[in-house]
Amino acid sequence: MDAFAYSNSPWQIRPDLPEAFRYTWEKLANSGTWLTGEQRLAVANEVRNAGDCHLCRQRKASLSPFATDGDHDGDHGPLSNLQVDIAHRLTTDASRLTESWLANCVEQGVSREMYVEILSIVVATVAIDAFHRSLGFELEVLPAAVPGEPSRYRPAAAKEGPAWVPMIDIAAIDDDDADIYSGMQRSANVIAAMSLVPDAVRLLRAQSAAMYLEMSDIGNPASNGDRALSRPQIELIAGRVSAINDCFY
Amino acid sequence: MLRASSKVNGEEVNLGVVTAGKTTVSGVAGETQLLALVEATLRRESGDELANARNALAGKLGDAALVDAAAVIGNFERMTRIADGTGIPLDDMMAALTVDIRAELNLNSFSSAHNTPQVHPLKAALVRLLQPLMLRRIRKQFAKSEAA
Numbered sequence: 001m002d003a004f005a006y007s008n009s010p011w012q013i014r015p016d017l018p019e020a021f022r023y024t025w026e027k028l029a030n031s032g033t034w035l036t037g038e039q040r041l042a043v044a045n046e047v048r049n050a051g052d053c054h055l056c057r058q059r060k061a062s063l064s065p066f067a068t069d070g071d072h073d074g075d076h077g078p079l080s081n082l083q084v085d086i087a088h089r090l091t092t093d094a095s096r097l098t099e100s101w102l103a104n105c106v107e108q109g110v111s112r113e114m115y116v117e118i119l120s121i122v123v124a125t126v127a128i129d130a131f132h133r134s135l136g137f138e139l140e141v142l143p144a145a146v147p148g149e150p151s152r153y154r155p156a157a158a159k160e161g162p163a164w165v166p167m168i169d170i171a172a173i174d175d176d177d178a179d180i181y182s183g184m185q186r187s188a189n190v191i192a193a194m195s196l197v198p199d200a201v202r203l204l205r206a207q208s209a210a211m212y213l214e215m216s217d218i219g220n221p222a223s224n225g226d227r228a229l230s231r232p233q234i235e236l237i238a239g240r241v242s243a244i245n246d247c248f249y
Numbered sequence: 250m251l252r253a254s255s256k257v258n259g260e261e262v263n264l265g266v267v268t269a270g271k272t273t274v275s276g277v278a279g280e281t282q283l284l285a286l287v288e289a290t291l292r293r294e295s296g297d298e299l300a301n302a303r304n305a306l307a308g309k310l311g312d313a314a315l316v317d318a319a320a321v322i323g324n325f326e327r328m329t330r331i332a333d334g335t336g337i338p339l340d341d342m343m344a345a346l347t348v349d350i351r352a353e354l355n356l357n358s359f360s361s362a363h364n365t366p367q368v369h370p371l372k373a374a375l376v377r378l379l380q381p382l383m384l385r386r387i388r389k390q391f392a393k394s395e396a397a
Contacts, residue, residue, distance in 0.1 A: 011312040017320060051293075094333040095361050102336075119334045127327035134290040134319035136299060163364075164336035189337040190328060204331070211324035221253035228313035232260055234321050235251035236277045239267035240287045241325035248351075248359040249332035249339060 003140055011135070020210035021131075021140070024124050024203060031148035032121075033197045034114040038145040040121050042077040045142060046087035047125040049074030056092040065089070065096040082108050083118060090122045095246035099164045112165045113154055113196055120200030127207055158196045168195040180205070183215045190249060191215075212238075252350065268354045282306040283318055290322050338365040345376040 003025055004018035028044055031037050050056050053073040059065050076084045086105060089097060106112060132139055157173050158166040168177065170187035180201040181187050187195070194200035205215060212234070217223040224231040242249070255262035255277070266275035270284055277283070285302040288294070294302075307315040331337075338344070345368050351357055 011307070011316050013316055014313075014320075017316070090330055090334050094330040095359065097333060097336075099336055116335075119331065123327040123330045123334075126330060127323040129323075130290060130326040131319050131323035133293075134286060134299070134303075134322050135316070136296070136303065162338050186340070189340050190332055193331050193335040193337045204327070207327070208324060211320040211327075221250055222257040227317045228311060229317045229321070230258065230278070231254035232251060232258055232262060232277045233279060233283060233310075233314075234317075235254050236262075236266065236275060236280060237283055237287055237318055237321045238325045238328075239251050239264075240270065240284055241291065241322055242329050243268045243270075243356075244288070244291045245326070245329040245333075246359045246361070247329035247333055248356055248361040248365065249329070249337065 003143065006137070009135070009137070014210070016210040017131070020207050021128050023206050024128060025140070025143045027199070027203055028121060028124065029143040030146045031150050032117055033153055033199055034111070034117045034150050035121075036078075036145070036150060037148060039078050039083075040117075041142050041145050042079045043083070043087050043118055043121040044125040045077070046072075046074065046079065046084055047091050047122055047129065048139065049076075050088040050091035053088055053092070056088050059089075060093050065093050066101065080109075082110055083114075086110060086115065086118050087122055090119055091126060095248075102164050116165055116194050116197045116200055120194050120197060120203060124203055124207060127211060131211070153198075155196070155198055163189065163193060165193070166196050167192040168198075264350055264354060268356070279306070279310045279314070282309045286315075286318055287322055290319075291326075333361050336361075336364045342376070344368050345372050346380065348373040349377070 004021045006013045006018060028040050029037050032040050035043070049072065055068065055070040055072050058068050058070070062068050072084050072088050079087075082105060102112070102115065105115060110118075129139055155168055155174065155177055157168045157177070159169070159172070161167050161169070168180075168187070169192070170181045170184065173181060177198045180195060180198050181191070184191070191201060191204070194204060209215070212218070213223070213225040217225045221231060224234060227234065251262060251267065252264055260276060262276045266280065266284070270288060282302070282305045286306050289299045289302040303315060306318060339347070344365055348368050356362065
C-alpha cells in the first residue's frame with residue numbers, strides 16, 4: 001500500500017501534503033550526504049524512541065539538560081551513542097542546547113556536517129509525526145533503506161558566521177546549489193541554517209511549501225497561500241508552537 | 250509575522266496570546282479552537298482531548314482549516330528545532346523590528362535568546378519610525394497583485 005494514503009481519513013487531505021511526505025520518506029531511505037540510508041532511517045526511528053525515552057524525560061525535568069547521564073531507550077541500530085544522544089536532544093529539548101555542547105560533540109567525532117544532516121532528518125520526521133498526531137493518525141511506518149554510499153559533498157561556499165555551524169550566504173552561493181535560495185532576495189537565517197548540507201535545505205523547502213507557505217508567500221504578510229486559514233490564524237499557530245517550545249527565533 | 254499579517258489585514262491582535270495561550274484573547278477568529286489544537290498536540294494530551302480539539306476546530310472553521318492547522322503545527326515543530334539546534338540569531342531587520350514586542354512578551358528569557366545580539370537603541374528607534382511606511386508599502390504591493 002502507498003505511504004501516506006490517508007484512505008480512512010475523515011477529512012480531505014490536500015494532495016500536496018502526502019506528496020511532500022512521500023518525497024521526505026524517499027529522501028530518508030536513500031543515502032544522504034554524510035549518512036547511509038540505513039543510518040538516516042535509524043535517526044528517524046530515534047525521533048520516535050525519544051517520545052517515550054526515560055532519560056529524555058529526566059533531562060527535561062532537570063535544571064540543566066547536561067546534569068543527567070544514562071542510556072536512551074530503544075534499539076539504536078547502526079548509530080553511535082553520540083548520534084543517538086544528538087537525535088534525542090534535538091527531538092525533546094532543543095531549546096536548551098548550546099554552542100559548547102555542539103563543540104563537544106564535534107570533538108567526540110560527529111562533524112558539523114554530520115550534525116546538520118542528523119538535524120535535518122530529526123526535523124523532517126518531527127514535522128510529519130506532529131501532523132499525524134494532531135489529526136489522530138497512526139504514525140507512518142518508516143520505509144526500507146536503499147543501499148548506497150553518502151556523497152560527502154561539502155559546499156565550498158559554506159563559511160563560519162553567526163550560527164554554531166557554517167552557512168552559505170546567498171551572495172556567495174555556487175550555481176550548483178543556487179536552487180536552495182531560489183525565490184529569495186536574502187538568505188533568511190532559518191533557511192540558511194542547514195545550508196552546510198544543501199540537500200537538507202531542499203527537503204526543508206519541499207516540506208515547508210506544503211505545510212506552511214511557498215517561499216514566495218512567506219515574506220508577504222498579506223498572503224495566506226490560498227489556505228483555508230487566514231495569515232493571522234497561521235501565524236497565531238506558529239507563534240504559539242514556538243512559545244511552547246521556548247523558541248526565541 | 251502575526252503582528253505584521255494582522256496589521257496588513259487591518260486586524261488588531263493581542264500578541265500576548267503567544268506566550269499566555271488559551272487564557273488570553275488575541276482577536277484572531279477561531280483562536281480558542283486553534284490554540285486548543287496546538288496545545289493538545291504539543292503537550293501530548295489524551296486522545297479524547299485531542300479529538301475534542303479537532304472536532305471543535307473543524308466545527309468552527311471547517312475541515313480544510315483543521316488540516317491546514319495540523320500542517321502548520323508540524324511545520325513549526327520543525328522550524329523551532331532548526332533555529333535552536335543551529336544557534337542562529339534573529340535576522341537583523343527582524344531583530345530591530347521586534348525589540349519592543351520581545352521585551353513585552355518576555356521572550357528574552359528564553360535560553361535561545363542569547364544567540365541574538367542586542368539591537369542598538371538608535372537602530373531600533375529608526376526602524377520603529379519607519380515601520381508604518383514599510384507596512385503601507387506591503388499593503389500597496391498586495392493591492393496591486395490583487396488587482397492584477
